Amino acid sequence: MLFSHLRVVVAGALAALGDATLAPKKYHTIPLGKIRPAGWLKDQLQVQTDGLAGHEHEFYKWVNDTDWVGGTAAYSYLEEVYAPTLEVRVNFTPQNAMVPNAILAESPVLKQKTWEFLEYVLDTQDETGWLGPEVGTDKRRELWGRYPFFFGSIQMVEFYPELTERVVDALHRFVVLANKMLKAGKLSARLGTDMWAETRFEDFIVTLQWLYDNHPRGQEDLLIDTMIESKWSGIKWELVFSEEFFPKVEAEKLENPFPELSWHGVNMAEGLKALPAIYRFTHNQSDLDVASKGWDMLFQYHGRPSGAFAADEYLAGLEAVRGTELCLVVEAMFSASYLYQVTGDPKYADQAERMAYNALPATLTGNMWGRQYLQQQNQVASKNMTPNPFPEDGPYSNVFGLEPNYPCCTVDFPQGWPKFITHAFLVTSDSKSLVHLYLGPFSTSVVLADDNLVTANVETLYPFGDTLTTTITATKPFTYFVRIPSWITKGTVSLNGGPPVAVQPVKGLHAVSVDAGKTTLVLDLPGDIRLESRPHGSIAVHRGVLNYAFDIPRIEKQLSVHPAEPRAVDLEFTPADAWQYAIDPSTIAYSNNPPASGILPSPIYDAGLPPVTLSVSACPIDWPLDGDMFAAPPPENPTCVGSWRNITLWPFGAAKLRISEFPVATMPKYEFVAQHGVDEV
Known part of the structure; x- marks a missing residue:
């Protein structure tokens, strides 16, 4: 009753405005294809394209050639599979991820596939405006399956302007029908919505706002x-x-006062952009305030040192062995980018960058032919677990393979890197300034206000190095902004070979006045080593954006292979050596050994390949397994049961078996002297 009354009041108030408008975003996006990856990041995208992301259409049952030619794949797995049983929830069309992957990787094959699919859907739109293969049947129409397709279509228009009229025509026809369906749903069995659509309506609102803008x-x-x-x-x-x-x-300890899927991890990751999207038509600051507070609570009570949050289906608290879904990671990254565009709050950009450089690669094999459904912060094995540590997911969930547990992440994860790249630069709302948001090797070319053609090329090994050299050319003077992450305390910038001066960010952005012509900007952003308190007296270790972990040597066993694609295998990883260590954080030391060629190994996110490491003194402790092969909580105040030694910590994303929430012990002075020398005591 309260919700119904509130709905009438708000809708009536908005209708009374007559000329209701959308609140502007703080920053505008740059069309797909105008921002390109460079250096190691370009290679990372190529590895993804050479892996599952670029070959699913050849053999994978949800994205194979037959279904793409027939145009049914995206909808069949959305509605024919998940809707009748809810046992398999493949909840994204390939188009949403494949379009930016195809364009940024410059893949002719993937470009052709996305074009064919778009053409099919547009060609089969019926006279009512409906888009989908159930046209002409008595099947119940569901709105939600169209939303990821709309995201893919918008990206196609950005790169192929010649498609604008056809796509916009189709979307406007669909909006007329959708409006009627939503209004009819008030009087019927919620025509057009279901339990998943109820949590993901914000995707449709973002599409509607693209049309409006x-x-x-x-x-x-x-x-x-x-x-x-x-x-x-x-x-x-x-x-x-x-x-x-x-x-x-943890969600299982509480009774949810709302529909149960409101605490579902991927739904919450998508739902993070709901309130900023709603704010644009309500103009209510309270929408942004609640979004900000909700964000803070999400990471306070369920956050991970990797930058993601825990939800093995539902919110899972802080324990290091609870899971984080791969779909959650890429959707939270996308939502964080949207939140920043609307609000300009740098905490959203910081978190997105942390997820991109830690959580995303951690849950993929180095060659990106295998992915997990769930990753763990402390992950001492990747296998069929007994007993199962995940209350709502299967014991196979952390295996690296084609589709462990559910297929959704297989078709969804390819959007992660491409959308991160696409949002690496933004334009201010007045179109006068360029903002370098996500740090890394990128290039862009954009026309700002007053026909000011600006290009920016960023050369860097970041996050595997601290220096970023940006070459900017402009036809007219303008202000260039670059984000300085919150974890940087000693950053400097030099302009055109001048002396370095301390960065002075305002709301996370350092401003540089750029003249017409060529400007060279050198940023030095050394990261401090930071310790994060975790449950049971344990700690996580960070330097800069990277979370560090002990990379457990692993034994690999092939569990299965796809009959049509020998590279698509399921892999079991088990530890080949001890992992039960406590560390003395006072002994942590940073090491950076960049390659003489300036070119990082490929793929960079795999065992022993990143050039940056931390060394720390550690001692073996009693740390039992809890079940078949997952770690019990880190022991508090552990006792060393062996001699102290140095161990190496690697970037979290490169360690597929790992400890990243460590018990703490204090190294005796005599041990310190023996390892480090008397002068260092």
Whole structure:
């Protein structure tokens, strides 16, 4: 009753405005293809394309050639598989991930596949405006399956302007129908929505806002009305993320006052962008305030040193062996980018960068032919677990393979790197300035206000190095902004060979006045070693954006191989050596051994390959397994049971078996002297 009353009040207030408009975003995105990866990041994208992401269409049952030619794959696995049983929830179309992957990797084959699929869907739109293969059947129409397709279509238009009229025509026809369906749903069995659509309505709102901002065609009132209807068809994220209702412990320990999928990890990762999207048509600061507070609570009570948060289906608290879904990682990265665009709060960009350089590569094999469904912060084996540590997911969930547990992550993960790249630069709302948001090797070319053509090329090994050299050319003077992460305390910048001066970020951005012509900007961003307190008195270790872990030597066993693709294998990893160590954090030392060629190994995110490491003194301790092969909680105040030694910590993303939340012990002075010399005591 309360929700119904609130809905009428808010919708009525908005309708009364008559000329309701969208609040502007702080920053605008740059069209797909205008930002390109360089250096090691370009290689990383190529590794992804040479792996599963570039070959799924050849053999994978949800994305194979037959279904792409027939145009049915994206919808069949959305609706024919998950809807009847909810036992298999493949919840994204390949188009959403394959489009940016194809364009940024410059893959002719993938470009052709995405084009064929778009053509098919547009060609089969029926007279009512509906998009989908169930046209002409009595199948119940579901809105949600279209939203990822819309994201893919928008990206296609950005890169292929010649598609604009066809895509925009189709979307506007669909909006008219969707508005009717959403309104009819108030009087019927929620026509067009289901339990998943109720949590993911924000994806449709973002699509509607793209139309409003770029191609409104005089339909502004209808578009905003459809945003309102879509918002009220779904979960009340303003309550889910509120202080009163947010779950501060593992979900299974509480009774959810909302529909159960509101605490589902991937839904929450997508739902993070709901309130900023709603803010744009409500203009209510409270929407942004709740989004900010909800974000903070999510990472306070469920956050991971890797930058992600824990949810093995549902929110999973802070224990190091609970899981984080791969879909969650890439969707949270996308939501963080959107939150930054709307609000300009640097905490969202910091978190997205942490996830990209830690959590995302950690859950993929180096060659990206295998992925996990769930990753663990302390992961001492990747195998069929007995007993199962994941309350809602299967014991096979942390195996590296084609589709352990559920297939969704196989088709969804390829959006991670491409969308991170696409949002690495932004333009200010007045279009006068360029913002380098995500640090790494990139290049971009963009026309700013007053026909100011600007290019920027960033050469760097970051995050495997501290220096970024940016060459900027511009036809007119302008202000260039570069994000300085919150973990940087001693950063410097030099301009055109001048002396380095301390960076002075405001709201996370350091401003540089750039003249017409060529400008060279050198940033030096050395990271401090930081310790993060974790449960049971354990600690996580960071330097700069990277989380560090003990990379456990592993034994690999092939569990299965796909009959049509020998590279698509399921792999079991078990430890080949001891992993039960406590560390003395006072002994941590950083080492950077960049390659003489300046070219990092490929793939960079695999055992022993990153050039940056930490060494630390450690001693063996009693640390039991809890079940077949997952670590018990880190022992508090452990006793050393062997001699002290140095161990090496590697970037988290390169360690597929790892300890990254460490018990702590204090190294005796005589041991320190023996290892480090008397002058260092």
